Amino acid sequence: MKKLTQKLMIGVVMSTSILLTAGVQAKYIDKYTEQKLVKVCEAIKSNSRIKLDSAIKDSGISAKALGKGLVCNGYDPVTFAIASGAKTNAKFLANRTSLNYEDLLAKL
Known part of the structure; x- marks a missing residue:
């Protein structure tokens, strides 16, 4: 029983430290990078592929990485595009992030 309690305590400490580290990293985005990510959103x-390609290139982050980590108005990029009526960009981003556009559309 004592070993189980020790393992549980170690697990809680490790989980807490991971969560705290992730929270700290998310808070400190420099203004320059933040502006570039806002431009991507x-x-x-x-709904212009030209503007989207240019903003992604300017951000220096791949479309796949943006699709998995960027949040625009509380939505992931594909859902944000669908909610904004940007069907062309939604399909492009869904393709880049290996998401099914039709499934996401059905959920909204």
Whole structure:
């Protein structure tokens, strides 16, 4: 029983430290990077592939990485594009992130 309690305590400490580390990393995005990510969200909403490609290239982050980590107005990029009526960009981002556009559309 004592070993189980020790393992549980170690697990809780490790989980807490991981969560705290992740929270700290998310808080400290420099203003320059933040502006570039906001431009990506604006480009997604515009439904222009040219603007989106340019914003992604300017951000220096791959479309796949943006699709999995970027949050625009509380949504992932594909859902944000669908909610904004940017069907072209939604399909493009869904393809880049290996998501099914039709499934996401059905959930909304």
